[in-house]
Amino acid sequence: MTRRDDLLDAAVRVLGTRGLRQLTHRAVDAEAGLPAGSASNVFRTREALLDGVLDRLVEVETAGWQRLAGTARPLGVREFAALLGTMVEQLTRGEGRVLTLARFAVFGEAAHHPALQHKIVEARERLGAWGVPWLAALGSADPARDYRMVLDLLDGLLHNELAGPAADFRPAETIGTLLAGMLPRA
Numbered sequence: 605m606t607r608r609d610d611l612l613d614a615a616v617r618v619l620g621t622r623g624l625r626q627l628t629h630r631a632v633d634a635e636a637g638l639p640a641g642s643a644s645n646v647f648r649t650r651e652a653l654l655d656g657v658l659d660r661l662v663e664v665e666t667a668g669w670q671r672l673a674g675t676a677r678p679l680g681v682r683e684f685a686a687l688l689g690t691m692v693e694q695l696t697r698g699e700g701r702v703l704t705l706a707r708f709a710v711f712g713e714a715a716h717h718p719a720l721q722h723k724i725v726e727a728r729e730r731l732g733a734w735g736v737p738w739l740a741a742l743g744s745a746d747p748a749r750d751y752r753m754v755l756d757l758l759d760g761l762l763h764n765e766l767a768g769p770a771a772d773f774r775p776a777e778t779i780g781t782l783l784a785g786m787l788p789r790a
Contacts, residue, residue, distance in 0.1 A: 610636050611643050612660035615653060620702030624709040629653065651717065658710050658720055662727040664703060669731055681742060681783045689776025692758055696765045696773070704762055728755065743787050750786045757782050 614636035618627050629643040632653070636642065647653035672691060694700045714720035732751055739747040739754070761775045 607638070607642070608646055608656070609660070611638070611646055612656050614638075615643070615657045616660060616664075616706040617702060619657065619706035619709045620704070624713060627653070627657075627709075654710060654713055654717070654720065655723075657706065658714075658723050661703065661707050661710060662723065665707070666727070666730065669734065672734075681787055682780060684738065684742060685776045685780035685783055688754070688758065688779050689774070692761050692765075692775040692779075693773070695762055696769070701766065705766060708763065708766070731755070739787075742783070745788070753782065753786065754779070 611632055615627060615632045618631050618635050622631070627650070629647070629650075630640060632643040633640050643653065647656055668691075672687065695704045710720065711724065714724055732748065735751040735754065736747045739750045744750045757779065758775075761778060764770075765773050765775075
């Protein structure tokens, strides 16, 4: 791991535990346990830091999706819903929660930064390389459209659970309902 990675991981922790307003070069230095000025030497501006954080989040989340995609393809809708539901649960607890909160903070900031928007669109398209074929294999008539709907649902589930945790949070049920409505063999 490089110093840059250490700084970006620290920035993700700052975002995910303290929020966007607390993301400063000084806070990142302290979180990383590095001397003052370390973050600003690598990321000259706050925008450069946010850009780096988004790159790191995409890297970490892509690795997670690739692990998921590396599993055997779901044989049916219930299995696919269970797989995605487990992932959503993992992204709302522990380190996954911190990562997801950091991602949502950067996504909110992207509304004001076209360069961040562009990177988010590219990352979403790369994830489609596994999601679209899975939905096609499950019988989707329009797998690219259905993939976007599934991602939108997952983001909504994540937002709602992080903002107001529910004791009876069972995302697989909700995901299964959406899949059953879009897939003929459900």
